[in-house]
Amino acid sequence: MSPKHVEEMYDAVIVGAGAAGLSAALGMLHSPDIERLKDSGIDPKVLVISKLQPLRSHTGSAEGGIAASLSNVEQDDWHWHYYDTVKGGDWLVDQDAAQLLAQYAPQTVVNLERMGVAFSRTDDGHIAQRRFGGHTANFGKAPVRRAAYAADRIGHQILHTLWQQCVAAGVTFAEEWYVTDLVLDEAGTRVAGVVAYDTHTGDVHAVRSRNVLLATGGAGRLFHTTSNSWDLTGDGMALTLAAGLQLEDAEFVQFHPTGLAHTGILLSEAARAEGGVLRNADGEAFMERYAPEHRDLAARDVVSRSIMAEIDAGRGVADPKDPHGPKDCVWLDMTGIDKDHMEQVLPQVVETIRDYANLDPAVDWVPIKPTAHYTMGGIPITTDGEVYRWQPATDGSAGKRVIVEGLYAAGECSCVSVHGANRLGGNSLLDACLFGTRAGASLAARIADAPVDDPMADESASEDEELTAPVDRAAEARKEEVAALLAAADSQDASDSDTDDNPYQLLADLGVAMERAVAVRCTHDTLSTALAQLHDELAPRAQALHAHSDVRVFNQEITAIWEAQHLVALADALLAATQAREESRGSLQRLDYPTRDDEHFLAHSMVDEHHDISWQPVHIVDFPPKAREY
Amino acid sequence: MSGMDVASATVTLRVNRFAPRPERERAARSGSPFGRKSSPFGSSSASARRRPRGKQWTQDYVLHVRPETTVLECLLTVKRTMDPTLAFRYSCGHGMCGSDAVSINGTPTLLCTATVGEWAKHAPAAASIDDEGFRHTGSPETIDSSSSDSNIANAHGDNAADLGVIELAPLPGFPVQRDLIADIDPMLNQITKLAPYLKADGVLATTDEGKINVFEYLQRPEQLAKYEMLSNCIACGVCEGSCPVFAGGDAFIGPAALIAVSRFVNDSRDTATAERLDMIDTADGVAACQSVRACSRHCPRGIDVGEEMWQIVARVRER
Numbered sequence: 043m044s045p046k047h048v049e050e051m052y053d054a055v056i057v058g059a060g061a062a063g064l065s066a067a068l069g070m071l072h073s074p075d076i077e078r079l080k081d082s083g084i085d086p087k088v089l090v091i092s093k094l095q096p097l098r099s100h101t102g103s104a105e106g107g108i109a110a111s112l113s114n115v116e117q118d119d120w121h122w123h124y125y126d127t128v129k130g131g132d133w134l135v136d137q138d139a140a141q142l143l144a145q146y147a148p149q150t151v152v153n154l155e156r157m158g159v160a161f162s163r164t165d166d167g168h169i170a171q172r173r174f175g176g177h178t179a180n181f182g183k184a185p186v187r188r189a190a191y192a193a194d195r196i197g198h199q200i201l202h203t204l205w206q207q208c209v210a211a212g213v214t215f216a217e218e219w220y221v222t223d224l225v226l227d228e229a230g231t232r233v234a235g236v237v238a239y240d241t242h243t244g245d246v247h248a249v250r251s252r253n254v255l256l257a258t259g260g261a262g263r264l265f266h267t268t269s270n271s272w273d274l275t276g277d278g279m280a281l282t283l284a285a286g287l288q289l290e291d292a293e294f295v296q297f298h299p300t301g302l303a304h305t306g307i308l309l310s311e312a313a314r315a316e317g318g319v320l321r322n323a324d325g326e327a328f329m330e331r332y333a334p335e336h337r338d339l340a341a342r343d344v345v346s347r348s349i350m351a352e353i354d355a356g357r358g359v360a361d362p363k364d365p366h367g368p369k370d371c372v373w374l375d376m377t378g379i380d381k382d383h384m385e386q387v388l389p390q391v392v393e394t395i396r397d398y399a400n401l402d403p404a405v406d407w408v409p410i411k412p413t414a415h416y417t418m419g420g421i422p423i424t425t426d427g428e429v430y431r432w433q434p435a436t437d438g439s440a441g442k443r444v445i446v447e448g449l450y451a452a453g454e455c456s457c458v459s460v461h462g463a464n465r466l467g468g469n470s471l472l473d474a475c476l477f478g479t480r481a482g483a484s485l486a487a488r489i490a491d492a493p494v495d496d497p498m499a500d501e502s503a504s505e506d507e508e509l510t511a512p513v514d515r516a517a518e519a520r521k522e523e524v525a526a527l528l529a530a531a532d533s534q535d536a537s538d539s540d541t542d543d544n545p546y547q548l549l550a551d552l553g554v555a556m557e558r559a560v561a562v563r564c565t566h567d568t569l570s571t572a573l574a575q576l577h578d579e580l581a582p583r584a585q586a587l588h589a590h591s592d593v594r595v596f597n598q599e600i601t602a603i604w605e606a607q608h609l610v611a612l613a614d615a616l617l618a619a620t621q622a623r624e625e626s627r628g629s630l631q632r633l634d635y636p637t638r639d640d641e642h643f644l645a646h647s648m649v650d651e652h653h654d655i656s657w658q659p660v661h662i663v664d665f666p667p668k669a670r671e672y
Numbered sequence: 673m674s675g676m677d678v679a680s681a682t683v684t685l686r687v688n689r690f691a692p693r694p695e696r697e698r699a700a701r702s703g704s705p706f707g708r709k710s711s712p713f714g715s716s717s718a719s720a721r722r723r724p725r726g727k728q729w730t731q732d733y734v735l736h737v738r739p740e741t742t743v744l745e746c747l748l749t750v751k752r753t754m755d756p757t758l759a760f761r762y763s764c765g766h767g768m769c770g771s772d773a774v775s776i777n778g779t780p781t782l783l784c785t786a787t788v789g790e791w792a793k794h795a796p797a798a799a800s801i802d803d804e805g806f807r808h809t810g811s812p813e814t815i816d817s818s819s820s821d822s823n824i825a826n827a828h829g830d831n832a833a834d835l836g837v838i839e840l841a842p843l844p845g846f847p848v849q850r851d852l853i854a855d856i857d858p859m860l861n862q863i864t865k866l867a868p869y870l871k872a873d874g875v876l877a878t879t880d881e882g883k884i885n886v887f888e889y890l891q892r893p894e895q896l897a898k899y900e901m902l903s904n905c906i907a908c909g910v911c912e913g914s915c916p917v918f919a920g921g922d923a924f925i926g927p928a929a930l931i932a933v934s935r936f937v938n939d940s941r942d943t944a945t946a947e948r949l950d951m952i953d954t955a956d957g958v959a960a961c962q963s964v965r966a967c968s969r970h971c972p973r974g975i976d977v978g979e980e981m982w983q984i985v986a987r988v989r990e991r
Binding site: 043094095096097098099100102103148152155156157158160161162163164165166167168169193195198199202203206207209210242271272273305307363394397398400544545546547550589590591593595596597598599602 | 691692738740742748751752753755756757759761762763764765766767768769770771785787849850851853856857860864867868869870872874886887888889890891892893895896899900903904906907939941
């Protein structure tokens, strides 16, 4: 669906319609500021742009739960949640943000329930909760049931409920529109709008807006093996880099240990919680050697690293679907779990293995390998969702955050730094909903201050001109680019398509290169090799891509070309940031720098598109860094 | 294509393709509804209205795959190695997002859950339906394989096993936009028109002394069980494409919209039951359902849509 017309000027444009984007829309519309504005007869002009149809967001694939110390099942305390989050993130967490996350988690979950989420229930009707890795009582003493869940479909429930509430609130959507540019004003200090490509028609729109919120999700498609949907191409992060802004902690990518080889589809942690055991080519239950205490249920990054160490030592196995392929998997042995029990408590896991591996987990060992799952880093934001530039310390002054006026971000594409170097399960939906709502509320205050439709204001009209010109210029440039991409389809000979490049092939090649260089572990050499390949081969190929059909309607190749270019730019920044961090922390394992180095790297990396890297101190409030042991 | 090994075989994807004519070339619409040629078949005027103008053709792609490969994986291989212009929606790839509903061998289902082994069949079974809704009964010689000369199977395998043909077309009942992409906005519009959101009383639970003691609405597991399955609907449109009433072009709000209503009618927290039942007690609502139950067959979330239709119809009539 597309809006009937594009407004001259918007109060706010939200890019992305997953948990974060929809939470932001609702947080804004339900805020007292906007309610007052509406009471005075002014309707804010808001547009939610999504590259997908409604309800297709990858939020819907989240399975396990959303963490909150509700104490519905056993005693819990938000301070414990706060501590677990800091520790899980290997102390690269901004503790002021993590405190908000833990403190307002119960409120967030209750609000979701009251909006309609079909949570699983306790016998007396409260929201049910289950255990999740790394969530403990009494500051690490014992596991605690903290994850509120809806069978194994919590993401689906939250996504659909948020969308339903947006329907109730009358939110205007531009669906299957792809944002190609984030536009700032001339000085680069204030947002001016976005340029969007309507895939239905192939039209380019200049979307001018006084406020923009990016909620585009992660970038799992940087890697060949990923649990992410095909659409997670890091668009928001790449748009931010292209606008001359920085990314924070881009080097931290979580690999979930048990992706079903070679699909990357997630097999829930619950498979191991119920008794599944990882085995190498010799049949050895190798986790005993790496984590004697927690074995197969150690933290995600620990298990992923152990699996890769086995594979690197030559004890990996080939995917039975590709028996002559690389031995880059290990076995997940679930045969010890009672068959009936397995069907009952792991229905989704069993179904996935049957449907996508054609194996019976009650009888067969299942090939798995770590799968790219979550980007901890992203667009740097304050706890109110405002995007900022990090201005490093100079001789005279301390480093400081300089807010980009009117620009916001939320969800996986952003980094408020509650996840630090490694995210805990159950904290991603919480981050998206909680900080999405907060960003929406802070957006509302700015809108209420100076609404587009304010009958009293005439000065703002001239200020709008400063926003209009750069957006229109960017839109013109994109129109020309689209015409050129389509024209190339016209001129080329269809018969030489064998040797011809296309974005789908490029994405596959990029995924393989990135996986080889940085999946789970890396060294200076693997990073240098990947950077060289990126600069010498992949980036030039990305720039040379063109369409193979000149029909504008649903020309998917056009958006795929931009997605490929976005991923290449993001890969470049990620590799550069990884190269600069000469330590191992959380999800990042440098084989050449195997230990954590708080003296030099207890800091957030801030990288821009020119590989200019500065370091921002971590906010330590309550928990001084110590060794992370489970 | 490292997966070429002894266990693989060839399969032919026979794709119904469509590329709309650019707007400027399109003939001006006839101003009068009486100008349309009448047809003895009731549905043909509806399907003619839904069919945009453009180039229509059938294209074969021959691939070397293992039987357990999904049809979506096949199409992604086509995009990557043979034809980047082929258009189809896809996202999560494992049956949760609901974006890739199409017609496979005439049956609506999801690309990512359908496997080659399950759907490939040998000619002449792959009868195609032409523009007017007739099946070709002869050999499918009209099929033009303009890309099969570039297929990768020829290099390998005259002796490789042939799994047969899989015919792909856009989801029935919706206007085609390009290749396998259909415009499912009519379904989403029907759903949104029926107030698909929880209308609860907004009251916080309190103790006898009036203190708030529970913030969430309480709902016991057996109350949840009454609508939990319905809340799993992913709005893919498979049930709508399977419904002969809806896909046949008659006025019917469709099974997906009724499931959405039923989800709230059966939710103990919702207080708008009477209002919701009124909304679907219309000629194009429950009265249009013919209880064919084709809607149940391929629901990817396992909802027995036909049975649920029956229940909600009964609920409306029993008032």
